[in-house]
Amino acid sequence: MRRLFAAGVLFAILAALCEVVAIRLFGHITDEVLTTRNLGAFWGPAFTWLALAVLAGVASFAGAYATALAAERFLLALRDRVYAHLQTLAPDFSEKRRLGDLMARMTDDIEAIEELVGSGLVRAITTVASVVFFAGAAFFIRWDLALLTMALVPLFLVVSKGFTGRFRSAAARERASNGAMNSVLEEGLANQPLVQAYNRQGAESRRLHGEGRGWLRANMAQAWLAGLYSPVMQVIETVCLIVILGFGAWEIAAGRLTLGGLLSFAAYLALLYPAVQGLGELAMNVSEAAAGSDRVIEILGVKPVVTDADGAVPVGRSGGRIVFDQVGFAYPGRPRPALRNVSFTAEPGEVVVISGPSGAGKSTLAKLLLRFYDPDRGRILLDGTDLRGLTRESVRENVTILHQETMLFSGSVRDNIAYGRSAASLDEVIRAAEAAGVHDFVKLLPQGYDTPVGQRGRLLSGGQRQRIAIARAILRDTPVLVLDEPMSGLDAATAAQVMRPLRRLMSGRTTLLITHDPQHVPEGARVVELEPIPRVERIRLKRVGVPSRFSRSTAS
Numbered sequence: 168m169r170r171l172f173a174a175g176v177l178f179a180i181l182a183a184l185c186e187v188v189a190i191r192l193f194g195h196i197t198d199e200v201l202t203t204r205n206l207g208a209f210w211g212p213a214f215t216w217l218a219l220a221v222l223a224g225v226a227s228f229a230g231a232y233a234t235a236l237a238a239e240r241f242l243l244a245l246r247d248r249v250y251a252h253l254q255t256l257a258p259d260f261s262e263k264r265r266l267g268d269l270m271a272r273m274t275d276d277i278e279a280i281e282e283l284v285g286s287g288l289v290r291a292i293t294t295v296a297s298v299v300f301f302a303g304a305a306f307f308i309r310w311d312l313a314l315l316t317m318a319l320v321p322l323f324l325v326v327s328k329g330f331t332g333r334f335r336s337a338a339a340r341e342r343a344s345n346g347a348m349n350s351v352l353e354e355g356l357a358n359q360p361l362v363q364a365y366n367r368q369g370a371e372s373r374r375l376h377g378e379g380r381g382w383l384r385a386n387m388a389q390a391w392l393a394g395l396y397s398p399v400m401q402v403i404e405t406v407c408l409i410v411i412l413g414f415g416a417w418e419i420a421a422g423r424l425t426l427g428g429l430l431s432f433a434a435y436l437a438l439l440y441p442a443v444q445g446l447g448e449l450a451m452n453v454s455e456a457a458a459g460s461d462r463v464i465e466i467l468g469v470k471p472v473v474t475d476a477d478g479a480v481p482v483g484r485s486g487g488r489i490v491f492d493q494v495g496f497a498y499p500g501r502p503r504p505a506l507r508n509v510s511f512t513a514e515p516g517e518v519v520v521i522s523g524p525s526g527a528g529k530s531t532l533a534k535l536l537l538r539f540y541d542p543d544r545g546r547i548l549l550d551g552t553d554l555r556g557l558t559r560e561s562v563r564e565n566v567t568i569l570h571q572e573t574m575l576f577s578g579s580v581r582d583n584i585a586y587g588r589s590a591a592s593l594d595e596v597i598r599a600a601e602a603a604g605v606h607d608f609v610k611l612l613p614q615g616y617d618t619p620v621g622q623r624g625r626l627l628s629g630g631q632r633q634r635i636a637i638a639r640a641i642l643r644d645t646p647v648l649v650l651d652e653p654m655s656g657l658d659a660a661t662a663a664q665v666m667r668p669l670r671r672l673m674s675g676r677t678t679l680l681i682t683h684d685p686q687h688v689p690e691g692a693r694v695v696e697l698e699p700i701p702r703v704e705r706i707r708l709k710r711v712g713v714p715s716r717f718s719r720s721t722a723s
């Protein structure tokens with residue numbers, strides 16, 4: 168990639184050099200052919216000029232192509248990297264943020280970084296090189312005239328600096344508005360059934376309009392600055408050219424300069440000033456890019472709360488013995504613990520029911536088992552080994568979770584069932600589907616297992632989605648299973664339909680069944696009852712030193 172960018176720079180410099188020589192030839196033709204009316208001296212320089220023009224064309228094409236290719240590759244690699252980083256953060260990270268805004272960062276704002284360190288840098292180098300060449304050539308013709316010209320260059324830079332600061336703040340507002348607008352769109356479309364059922368279409372449109380107006384204002388501030396920049400620069404440029412021409416005319420009259428010399432000098436200036444102006448514009452582009460890249464760098468700067476320890480080892484297929492040993496945990500930045508002093512053991516193949524009222528920490532317990540977080544106190548053991556000593560990937564290879572809300576991708580039924588084992592054959596998928604009670608309704612779908620399930624599986628019923636998730640879990644076949652309220656949102660009849668495949672799924676696996684509904688507690692299963700930690704209790708306990716009444720574990 169670096170080589171491609173370097174090739175882009177070299178080709179662009181070659182094209183600029185060709186222009187320098189071409190202008191010199193133009194001066195030569197003016198003095199040797201036009202002024203002297205000697206047509207015989209025309210052809211040599213004319214053909215050289217033509218050859219230079221072709222060479223410049225090829226070089227500029229090759230430069231543009233190499234830069235674009237490098238830029239696109241850079242973008243691809245960067246997007247992959249940011250996405251991979253996002254996937255190392257606990258899912259709560261995305262849940263706390265607005266999805267549309269995150270998506271804007273992953274698309275438009277990532278392009279901004281490329282502008283900054285890729286094609287922007289190439290343009291900066293080539294523009295600086297052009298300035299040096301054209302200025303050098305002008306010096307070569309008449310150093311004193313060139314010096315006069317150079318004296319005016321700082322004027323360009325001062326003016327462009329004034330523009331750049333304002334442009335940057337407008338660009339930052341524009342990036343933020345873009346993210347906000349995307350969020351409103353994403354939320355409004357994802358929650359469309361709610362929006363329409365609650366007659367909130369107008370309110371949602373107004374929200375979008377409100378964010379859109381912010382975006383419009385920020386864009387107009389940028390357009391105003393960009394629009395004003397060129398005319399201001401052009402006026403300064405014209406003043407410079409007039410001064411130079413006037414001075415040059417005087418020099419010609421005095422016989423110290425040829426007409427060809429003055430014309431080439433003016434031609435160099437005609438290229439030099441736009442190049443200097445280009446530097447100013449580049450500064451504005453960089454400001455815009457910096458505003459976007461700040462937003463991406465912010466994501467890259469977030470460290471995952473859990474990483475693999477240095478000596479972490481992968482665990483193979485475990486026997487499935489789970490021990491929670493005096494586990495305590497508070498979410499980062501939350502003073503109040505979500506779990507305190509939780510202890511229980513789940514033997515291989517055993518079903519342990521995790522019960523307790525809403526907010527007691529049941530789902531948090533599942534997150535700790537999957538190592539989205541590590542406990543602040545105590546340990547969680549898998550087959551006797553602390554999870555912290557195992558790689559996260561291998562722990563998750565042993566645990567399958569069925570979330571409260573069924574998550575499906577927009578692919579086919581088959582893709583969704585095979586999500587945890589993409590190499591599974593159709594036969595294996597069908598076997599899992601049969602065990603999960605999916606096969607019967609899939610047979611009736613228009614394209615069978617290839618039928619698309621729609622965005623998040625919305626083309627299926629809640630019970631069907633749930634059973635597809637069960638088939639997915641059956642196919643994944645891990646020794647440990649976590650069922651997080653598997654019946655929530657299902658009516659009694661559908662819950663009954665789901666119950667049988669669930670039992671099949673649970674058989675032979677260590678299962679943590681999270682539920683607060685006693686109806687779904689299998690007979691004979693042990694129950695670990697979690698109680699929420701009241702806000703005041705923590706303070707009282709600290710003062711009087713009463714042991715926690717939190718864990719009423721029946722086990723270990």
Ligand SMILES: Nc1ncnc2c1ncn2[C@@H]1O[C@H](COP(=O)(O)OP(=O)(O)OP(=O)(O)O)[C@@H](O)[C@H]1O
Pocket residue numbers: 259498501505523524525526527528529530531532683
């Ligand atoms: N990502 C988070 N950041 C901060 N606090 C959180 C987060 N997730 C949950 N909590 C808090 O932790 C506590 C336990 O939440 P958890 O989701 O584990 O409860 P739960 O028992 O599963 O509840 P429910 O039965 O309603 O699903 C709650 O007080 C909740 O507000």
